[in-house]
Amino acid sequence: MNGKAIRVENLKKNFKKVKAVDGITFDVDYGELFALLGPNGAGKSTTIRILTTLAYPTGGRAEVAGYDVKKQGKEVRKRIGLVSDRLILYDRLTALENIQFFSRLYGLDDKTIMKRSRELLDLLGMWEWKDTFVSKMSTGMKQKINIARALIPEPEIIFLDEPTLGLDPESTMHIRNFISNLSKKGKTVILTTHILHEVELLAQRVAIMNKGKIVAIDTPRNLKKHFKEKEVVEVELEKPIDKNLINGKMVEAVENYFKVEVEDLNSFLKELADLNVKVKSIKTMEPSLEDIFVKLTTEEGMRA
């Protein structure tokens, strides 16, 4: 396999006047675990829909496994698996029936179907639930069957759109481990999420999307370094004070609550002590996704 698993060039998608995807460009190598990170409505799901041939791009081009998503859709579909933000399962069929139904659509013969169903359900620890109707399963169980379904064609490239959304912590952990293992086995994985932590845990590279554009693309470590050069401190004082008395870049100020971006934590603490106001609580914060967006979008604005 040479070349890139995914090649996206100036990709655009408009819904009437809304620019859902507004000219994005990125590449993904084979075997890479690549994440698209962004808030709801950033254009992540639309990007996935275009790459999985479920939507036509309005402009630009995209190649998956070397095939054009618009002109060679069928070739693309043979090589991908999709775990969408909505479950692709029929709730009035059992786990096994779902896997078998979709296997037939992939044109597998009966013998292969039996073998593959067993393998996939075993892989996700769901074989013992094979005769349970999907409607009777918990969200976590459903998602496992859903992932098993996505793996039916033994895809080279797997798209996972918000795979841990709405799951309990245990299922979330299980699914994350599974994704990590897929990547270790050499599969290319494209993951969308709005959880920063998930990206740090799994992704080798991440593109941050906002309002249809990619605002940053790098390894999670580099991105974090970029945003962690300044500390963000959350302080709750016993009584309200004038916010101008506090040094540092004010992010948020509500009466006696302040969120401040500071250059140096120690000097900030010293100054705070000098104010002679009792501190109720103080904590340093990881930059939240919102903070990153505020920062990225204002930087964008300043450059423009």
Added chain:
Amino acid sequence: MKALMIAWKDLKFLLRSRTMLAFSIAMPIISMLMMGYIFPQNGGEMKGKIGFYSQDLLFNVMTKSAPSTMVVVYRTKKDLINALAKGDISVGAVIPKNFTTAFAMGKASLDVIPNPANPQAGVVLAQMIPAMMENAKRNAPKKVKVNLTNVDGSAFNYYDFMAPGIMAMIAIMSVSNGLAASITRERELGTMDGLMVTPINRGNIVVGKILAQTVRGVVQALIVLGVSILLFGVTIEGSVWTTILLLILGTFSFIGIGIIITSSVKEQETAQVIMTTITFPMLFFSGVFFPIEQMPKFIQYVAYVFPLTYAADALRKVMTLGVGFSYVKLDVMVLLAFAIVSSVVATLSFQKLIQD
């Protein structure tokens, strides 16, 4: 092949929802029972009396010989009105003075008041009055009895006219709702994405849905047929196979239209509202309840837009007249054209789904 799998999956879905299955079976039975009983049977035999208030002496003498089960004579006009109000008589007639003399000269007239509770029966009875007069004049009490019969000589009733149309109608109605649900639900739930992300030709999805819904519609229509035969004495004069073939064709011809509509809207509710907007007028325009020939000219043109019109017409000819396939050739050709054109357009419009 792949289309068959999708069809089988859809049918399995229907079979596994007990409520849906129960209602799919109950719906045609209930509709049929309803329609069978609300319409008058045996050609609408009128049970009702005619009340007279006569100022004409000779007329009074004539009514003496009339059977009391049919004719009541009142002394005053007020009695007549009261009898109407109480429902004792279905129609009241006021006979003016010198009515018989005028009648002999051929220029008699009388006022007839139908009972507002059942104006239809009143009108029918009122039409009998001149005939009665005619009989009385000739002094020949023997009446000519006209019997409406079927081909086999059994009594024809309105239900015989309706049953074939209702069969086709129920098949089409249930299919239109089922289709709206089956496509838009898959879109809403996201399983449609799952079908579309597999490397099958997307036309298979449409064909699969068409097959599943046709099977469902035909099964329901056969239930209707069974109920009609068992409970209402409807007979199939023609070939049973032609009847079934026409049912399949009628159902099939409408499904493409259903898919075009449902794949152009996103929500299940919208799809169902649109389908109802189409199927409801179709019921009245397609000659299921009222013969098309009795409708105003422009409505007749509208009627020919709906495939149900042709399905009902062909089924009626085969079931009540017992004619063979060659007599319904035109209907069959039109239905086929509907089916093919709409299925092709449906498959194309379904491809457009992918664009957003």
